[in-house]
Amino acid sequence: MSSSKLNRTLNQGFGVFLGIAIAVWVLRGFGILTFLPGGVIWLLVLAAIAMAILSYVQKTWWRY
Template sequence: MRQSALNRLLTQAFGVFLGVGIAVWVLRGFGILTFIPGGVIWLLLLGAIAIGIINYAQRTWWRF
């Protein structure tokens, strides 16, 4: 996989995880998705942070 394709994939994955995490958090706050445990929301947000860090590291440090 080329580096630009990997960057695009990681950026899209970051956006999806962050978007879904925030959407679930807001909907749970409004009382719509009350059946989803808080741990799932934390996993989504922490997954987004992890993918963002990997994306940043891949862009700046890993020069293959």
Template structure:
């Protein structure tokens, strides 16, 4: 397995993890369970997931090492 495919797999896994955490926190906050967390935390998780997804796409298509 090449180094770029390992990096791409890590980026995709990170994307899924951060997106899952953001959705879980958003739903739990909507139910009133995690009301003490500010909304900025959800936005931070979503932005991190988006950045990791974009980096994964760029790494897969442009960095063909």
């Protein structure tokens, strides 16, 4: 897998995880997804942060 394709995949993963986390947070606030614990939202946010860090590290430090 080329460097740019990997970086694009990591950026898309970041967007997906962040989007899902925000959607779950909003729906939970409206009372629609009240059965989901708050830890699920934190896991999604942490996964998004991890994807962003991996994307940054891959782009700046890992030269193929």
